[in-house]
Amino acid sequence: MEPPICALCHRDQRDHENLEFDLVRFRNFESIDHPGHPDGLLWFCQDHLDGARRLDSRTSGEALRLMRADEQRPRWLRVLRRAFGR
Numbered sequence: 001m002e003p004p005i006c007a008l009c010h011r012d013q014r015d016h017e018n019l020e021f022d023l024v025r026f027r028n029f030e031s032i033d034h035p036g037h038p039d040g041l042l043w044f045c046q047d048h049l050d051g052a053r054r055l056d057s058r059t060s061g062e063a064l065r066l067m068r069a070d071e072q073r074p075r076w077l078r079v080l081r082r083a084f085g086r
């Protein structure tokens, strides 16, 4: 299992002890019966968890691509989209 490092902003919990991190399972998640980190299971920091959970019906690759594209947009547009639930 990988240590908690946000898949989007790459902040590491060891450097940010007051940030919450959690795992999100995506559509391509498959549990594995050997040591390691399964595909489709990613860590996110508290700032990116909600966005990741909204995309958990997609594969982890698609979700990351969408989240990165969203990060490029101006902040006011994100706020507006959130307000209108899109």
Ligand SMILES: [Zn+2]
Pocket (backbone or CB within 6 Å): 006, 007, 008, 009, 010, 011, 044, 045, 046, 047, 048
């Ligand atoms: Zn993050």
